[in-house]
Amino acid sequence: MTTGRNRARWSAVNALVLLYALVPVAWIAALSFKTPATISDGAFWPRRWTLDNYRGIFANDDFVRGLVNSIGIGLISTAVAIAVGTLAAYAIARLAFPGKSLVLGVSLLIAMFPQISLVTPLFQIERGLGLFNTWPGLILPYVTFALPLTIYTLSTFFREIPWDLEKAAKMDGATPFQAFRLVIAPLAMPGVVTTAILAFIVCWNDFLFSISLTSSDAARTAPATISFFTGSSQFEDPTGSIAAAAMVITVPIVVFVLLFQRRIVSGLTSGAVKG
Amino acid sequence: MTARAGTAARTPSEGRRAERRLGWWLCAPAALVMVLVAGWPVLYSLLLSLQRNDLRFPDRRAWVGLDNYATVLTSPFWWQAFGLTLLVTAVSVVLELVLGMAVAVAMYRTVVGRGLVRTVVLIPYGIVTVAAAYGWKYAWTPGTGWLAGMLPAGEAPLTEHWPAVGIIILAEVWKTTPFMALLLMAGLALVPEDTLKAAAMDGATAWQRFTMVTLPLMKPAILAALLFRTLDAFRVFDNIYVLTNGAQQTSSVSVIAYHNLIGGLNLGVGSTMSVLIFLTVALVAFVFVKGFGTAAPGRDPEGRR
Numbered sequence: 001m002t003t004g005r006n007r008a009r010w011s012a013v014n015a016l017v018l019l020y021a022l023v024p025v026a027w028i029a030a031l032s033f034k035t036p037a038t039i040s041d042g043a044f045w046p047r048r049w050t051l052d053n054y055r056g057i058f059a060n061d062d063f064v065r066g067l068v069n070s071i072g073i074g075l076i077s078t079a080v081a082i083a084v085g086t087l088a089a090y091a092i093a094r095l096a097f098p099g100k101s102l103v104l105g106v107s108l109l110i111a112m113f114p115q116i117s118l119v120t121p122l123f124q125i126e127r128g129l130g131l132f133n134t135w136p137g138l139i140l141p142y143v144t145f146a147l148p149l150t151i152y153t154l155s156t157f158f159r160e161i162p163w164d165l166e167k168a169a170k171m172d173g174a175t176p177f178q179a180f181r182l183v184i185a186p187l188a189m190p191g192v193v194t195t196a197i198l199a200f201i202v203c204w205n206d207f208l209f210s211i212s213l214t215s216s217d218a219a220r221t222a223p224a225t226i227s228f229f230t231g232s233s234q235f236e237d238p239t240g241s242i243a244a245a246a247m248v249i250t251v252p253i254v255v256f257v258l259l260f261q262r263r264i265v266s267g268l269t270s271g272a273v274k275g
Numbered sequence: 276m277t278a279r280a281g282t283a284a285r286t287p288s289e290g291r292r293a294e295r296r297l298g299w300w301l302c303a304p305a306a307l308v309m310v311l312v313a314g315w316p317v318l319y320s321l322l323l324s325l326q327r328n329d330l331r332f333p334d335r336r337a338w339v340g341l342d343n344y345a346t347v348l349t350s351p352f353w354w355q356a357f358g359l360t361l362l363v364t365a366v367s368v369v370l371e372l373v374l375g376m377a378v379a380v381a382m383y384r385t386v387v388g389r390g391l392v393r394t395v396v397l398i399p400y401g402i403v404t405v406a407a408a409y410g411w412k413y414a415w416t417p418g419t420g421w422l423a424g425m426l427p428a429g430e431a432p433l434t435e436h437w438p439a440v441g442i443i444i445l446a447e448v449w450k451t452t453p454f455m456a457l458l459l460m461a462g463l464a465l466v467p468e469d470t471l472k473a474a475a476m477d478g479a480t481a482w483q484r485f486t487m488v489t490l491p492l493m494k495p496a497i498l499a500a501l502l503f504r505t506l507d508a509f510r511v512f513d514n515i516y517v518l519t520n521g522a523q524q525t526s527s528v529s530v531i532a533y534h535n536l537i538g539g540l541n542l543g544v545g546s547t548m549s550v551l552i553f554l555t556v557a558l559v560a561f562v563f564v565k566g567f568g569t570a571a572p573g574r575d576p577e578g579r580r
Binding site for chain 1: 411
């Protein structure tokens with residue numbers, strides 16, 4: 001692996017991987033900067049650059065409302081999933097009690113569950129309860145799908161915390177709360193942050209629940225809003241607007257993922273490999 | 276935590292009982308959410324699937340036994356969608372496994388630019404599926420797209436069955452290969468370097484080392500990744516909705532069930548499809564776990580604490 005030929009070969013492989021990941025994203029970005037006149041010229045890069053597509057979507061109330069819904073619903077769902085999931089993950093990592101594997105088994109089942117199987121009954125149940133087309137109506141299924149991931153990832157992180165430090169801190173005269181706040185919480189925080197990011201991505205990425213359980217922009221999230229962009233009213237041709245909107249909902253997540261790359265990798269793989 | 280520390284000092288049996296109770300209490304909120312928002316709807320869809328329940332004709336509601344199942348299971352549209360879903364699932368998971376393994380080995384073995392590759396490869400994972408799907412859609416739209424521009428003039432791949440299926444698979448594979456690669460890379464880390472060196476000393480070629488040492492040792496990680504991705508691919512919806520919306524007979528089971536609910540407002544038939552999809556997924560998971568001995572990810576048999 002240290003020879004020059006090997007190095008060159010791996011560099012070529014790396015370049016391929018980079019192209020693989022970047023080209024489709026660069027294409028959407030390029031599309032979003034094209035002017036209406038050049039958008040259908042078939043060239044990869046724009047011949048004339050414009051920011052009009054971005055100005056257009058931020059002047060579009062439906063899209064802005066969709067973004068607000070996405071952020072609000074995503075944050076609340078993540079917070080609830082983390083709060084509820086932390087308790088369960090702590091119990092699973094630290095306590096011995098019957099039914100532990102049942103909780104893990106059920107959450108695994110839900111993680112693999114086809115969302116469409118929940119959509120039809122939830123559509124009917126939420127209409128009956130008046131939750132259809134409201135924030136709680138989306139928060140409920142989002143929490144349910146983020147929760148299994150939270151429990152899995154967090155319980156793996158919690159198992160790796162050296163809990164003896166808590167005892168040591170208490171022997172040194174710390175109160176239980178001090179031991180938690182000064183010793184355990186800082187150790188647990190990275191795992192919680194990583195899990196929160198993964199849970200938020202799950203909620204942010206959803207499309208099926210959002211188009212099925214909403215009927216107006218009262219709760220419709222951004223990915224669903226984009227799919228309702230049409231060429232008729234504000235926009236002549238929705239291509240540029242859709243590309244710009246796609247970039248707007250993608251860039252924050254990609255930045256997050258890149259910033260927390262190392263932790264996200266450990267979070268994604270933690271539950272999956274230790275068979 | 277404080278409760279446990281307080282009780283553990285007393286007699287062991289009492290401490291254990293307190294620990295057990297605390298465990299239950301801590302899991303109760305999570306269990307409650309999962310039962311109410313997942314368990315109850317599943318039971319409810321089972322009930323709905325036994326009814327004639329069409330929101331356009333509310334007064335014609337009645338219990339009809341297994342009639343809906345007969346309707347769905349004799350419908351050519353259902354079987355068309357079912358077959359397509361199986362095809363897309365099988366082809367994309369196989370491609371992802373091969374590509375993902377290549378990417379995993381590249382990320383694991385490479386020395387130069389390792390951090391960059393490991394970071395950039397996460398971009399497809401982070402991108403919103405719908406956003407990426409629009410990117411693919413426009414890339415293949417004649418006139419607009421750079422990929423369509425490479426085809427002979429007059430070709431519109433998204434308006435023909437097989438090309439459209441190919442693009443759906445492409446979109447799926449592109450988005451999820453990085454996830455597969457990460458799972459497989461974690462599996463690669465489980466293969467002891469010494470074993471590989473020993474095999475090399477015994478004269479095994481790089482390919483032999485990979486197929487005869489690395490792959491068998493990685494089997495649990497591969498099976499877990501396959502299970503994850505198979506069940507995930509089976510629910511394919513976003514890409515198809517954006518790329519073709521089910522035109523040219525490219526509906527997956529999720530797409531056809533969605534159209535039955537939102538377009539058709541037929542709760543009985545929609546629920547029947549939901550139940551059938553759920554049963555299929557359960558069957559696939561069962562085959563993986565019992566047939567191949569896939570360990571459920573995150574299981575902790577020795578109850579380490």
